[in-house]
Structure formats: C-alpha cells, structure tokens
Amino acid sequence: MTVYKIVEASTVTDEALEQIVNTWVARGWSLxxxxxxxxxxxxxxxxxxxxxxxxxxxxxxxxxxxxxEDRALG
Numbered sequence: 001m002t003v004y005k006i007v008e009a010s011t012v013t014d015e016a017l018e019q020i021v022n023t024w025v026a027r028g029w030s031l032x033x034x035x036x037x038x039x040x041x042x043x044x045x046x047x048x049x050x051x052x053x054x055x056x057x058x059x060x061x062x063x064x065x066x067x068x069e070d071r072a073l074g
Contacts, residue, residue, distance in 0.1 A: 005029055005052040012036065012045040020050050029054045 007020050021031055029052035036045035 001056050003054050003056050007050045009048040009050060012048045024052050
C-alpha cells in the first residue's frame with residue numbers, strides 16, 4: 001500500500017526545500033513532487049507543498065508516523 005506524506009513549507013528557499021527533502025528521504029520516503037502556491041502580486045511562491053510517498057508493504061511491521069494530532073492525543 002502506498003502512503004503519502006505532504007509537508008507544507010512557508011519559507012520557500014532552496015535551502016529550506018533542500019532540508020525538507022533530505023530529512024524525509026533519510027526517513028525512508030521518496031520525493032514525489034513539489035507544488036508551489038503563488039501570490040498574485042509577486043513572482044516568488046508564497047508557500048510550497050513537498051509530496052513524498054512510501055510503500056508500507058515493503059517494510060514488514062512498519063507503522064505510519066503519527067501525526068501531530070495523534071501525538072497530542074496519545
């Protein structure tokens with residue numbers, strides 16, 4: 001089963017995006033793409049969504065990482 005991870009980046013610089021990609025790839029996720037949200041008044045993106053995938057069936061017993069809401073509850 002393919003699981004998706006979406007990371008929102010409000011700071012859209014090469015360094016910020018590089019850090020996000022390197023962090024999540026090191027955790028076993030594969031980069032799927034980057035979507036940019038643009039401002040009308042600027043050519044610079046206002047934010048970015050970095051998309052990752054991971055095949056959960058390839059790691060026996062692997063559990064998806066808990067989301068912030070899950071960690072707060074548990």
